[in-house]
Amino acid sequence: MAPVTKRTTIIEVLLLAFFVLAFRLAFEGAIPFFQNNFNLNFNETLSRLLGNYPLALLMIILDFLLVWMLVRHIDYGAKPMLRLLLELSGLTVIALFSAILVRIMSARDGPAEGSFFNYNFWYTALAAFFFNMIFIAGMDIYAYYGRVQKKALDIEISQKNKARYQYQQLKHQLNPHFLFNSLNSLDYLIRTDAGKASEYVRKLASLYRHFLNIGEQESIMLKEELEFVELYVDLLSQRFDNSLKVTFKISEEYLNRLVIPCSLQVLMENATKHNIVSKDSPLEILITTEDDHLVVKNNVQPKIYQNSSTGVGLKNIRGQYLSVFQKDIVIIKSGQTFEVRLPIPD
Amino acid sequence: MSKSSATHLIIHSFALAHALVCYFLHDSSFGDTFLLTCLTIAMVVVLIRLYDGPVEVIVGLLLLASFAGFFLGTKGARLIQTYFPDLKIILSYVVTTTFVTEFLGWSIFFVVRRKKK
Numbered sequence: 001m002a003p004v005t006k007r008t009t010i011i012e013v014l015l016l017a018f019f020v021l022a023f024r025l026a027f028e029g030a031i032p033f034f035q036n037n038f039n040l041n042f043n044e045t046l047s048r049l050l051g052n053y054p055l056a057l058l059m060i061i062l063d064f065l066l067v068w069m070l071v072r073h074i075d076y077g078a079k080p081m082l083r084l085l086l087e088l089s090g091l092t093v094i095a096l097f098s099a100i101l102v103r104i105m106s107a108r109d110g111p112a113e114g115s116f117f118n119y120n121f122w123y124t125a126l127a128a129f130f131f132n133m134i135f136i137a138g139m140d141i142y143a144y145y146g147r148v149q150k151k152a153l154d155i156e157i158s159q160k161n162k163a164r165y166q167y168q169q170l171k172h173q174l175n176p177h178f179l180f181n182s183l184n185s186l187d188y189l190i191r192t193d194a195g196k197a198s199e200y201v202r203k204l205a206s207l208y209r210h211f212l213n214i215g216e217q218e219s220i221m222l223k224e225e226l227e228f229v230e231l232y233v234d235l236l237s238q239r240f241d242n243s244l245k246v247t248f249k250i251s252e253e254y255l256n257r258l259v260i261p262c263s264l265q266v267l268m269e270n271a272t273k274h275n276i277v278s279k280d281s282p283l284e285i286l287i288t289t290e291d292d293h294l295v296v297k298n299n300v301q302p303k304i305y306q307n308s309s310t311g312v313g314l315k316n317i318r319g320q321y322l323s324v325f326q327k328d329i330v331i332i333k334s335g336q337t338f339e340v341r342l343p344i345p346d
Numbered sequence: 347m348s349k350s351s352a353t354h355l356i357i358h359s360f361a362l363a364h365a366l367v368c369y370f371l372h373d374s375s376f377g378d379t380f381l382l383t384c385l386t387i388a389m390v391v392v393l394i395r396l397y398d399g400p401v402e403v404i405v406g407l408l409l410l411a412s413f414a415g416f417f418l419g420t421k422g423a424r425l426i427q428t429y430f431p432d433l434k435i436i437l438s439y440v441v442t443t444t445f446v447t448e449f450l451g452w453s454i455f456f457v458v459r460r461k462k463k
Binding site for chain 1: 379380383384387388390391394395399400401402403404405406407408409410412413416457
């Protein structure tokens with residue numbers, strides 16, 4: 001799930017505003033102070049600092065690395081103040097480091113200027129702090145803007161995936177092939193075994209009730225999905241006689257975890273759609289759990305004549321998993337087996 | 347009131363406040379710098395609260411706006427004085443501070459606004 005962003009309180013905002021105001025006023029006071037007492041000009045110091053191109057480039061690279069590391073490793077939402085403190089500390093270190101480099105270079109090139117950490121050094125550090133602060137502030141804003149754009153794009157993609165999945169589900173509910181095959185099986189059962197026919201109708205009704213119940217739910221518990229798939233398997237077994245063998249090996253610890261509704265059923269449907277299911281070549285499907293995954297595995301015995309697969313079902317399941325759980329499904333194809341691993345996050 | 351209308355109201359009101367403060371205080375012994383900085387920071391805070399920006403953006407925008415406002419305002423006024431030498435000096439500052447406030451306000455809006463979900 002996406003990290004929860006902590007909303008900045010009005011007190012925090014006012015405190016930050018107060019500090020920025022204090023810094024701004026202190027900065028404005030410091031410029032004439034250094035000018036009057038030590039004859040140091042801020043523009044000249046800044047020009048000297050930025051005129052040293054390798055140093056300016058080094059500062060920019062260090063700023064970039066600082067922001068990049070913070071963006072990558074410190075969660076924006078959860079620890080905003082820690083992030084700010086780290087940024088401020090990094091900025092101070094970069095400014096001091098730049099001033100030390102300037103001081104070393106000037107000591108090497110020119111006559112000695114007394115103490116190493118003289119007023120000139122601190123003024124250079126102030127100018128470096130100012131430059132790096134503006135640069136880092138700009139990069140932070142740029143990073144935020146990029147993040148907002150990405151978030152908006154992710155929301156659009158997620159909505160598109162959801163709409164496509166819902167459309168697929170709706171289409172599936174009204175799937176004429178499924179209904180046609182079910183009615184044919186029912187017709188056969190009515191004539192041969194009224195009790196089984198009644199049972200069949202009850203299961204078919206339960207199946208459609210499940211479709212109605214899940215509505216727009218993004219996820220359901222694995223045990224609910226398994227109950228639904230057992231019904232679906234029962235109906236398919238009637239149709240394929242005993243040619244379809246489905247085995248469930250589910251650990252109890254996973255039963256209350258969440259899955260995408262109808263994901264298992266779509267995988268079952270795919271397996272029967274693309275493979276031969278006959279007494280001579282029974283289709284065996286194993287549904288099991290391992291390493292936080294729900295694994296659906298079947299033997300591969302492709303139909304000779306079949307429509308070319310567009311993979312829409314798998315594509316939709318993948319889209320829903322990425323959208324809801326931010327986890328991808330795994331598809332493993334080999335000569336003899338086809339396996340799909342659906343994440344079941346804790 | 348919609349967020350869009352509120353944004354217009356905030357930015358234009360602060361631009362007007364900047365203009366008035368600049369007009370009445372620029373030539374006074376107190377000067378206008380302190381109040382103009384306070385007003386700029388207040389505008390950033392109000393806009394960020396409206397759009398709920400995160401901390402690092404709040405600090406970044408506060409710093410950039412407070413310094414950019416000062417530098418752009420001063421340089422802009424000098425530029426106006428160069429091209430319009432007959433214009434009263436105080437008016438060049440008033441015009442510049444108004445434009446700079448509008449510019450900063452809308453820049454902040456474009457950074458912190460969010461697309462409708």
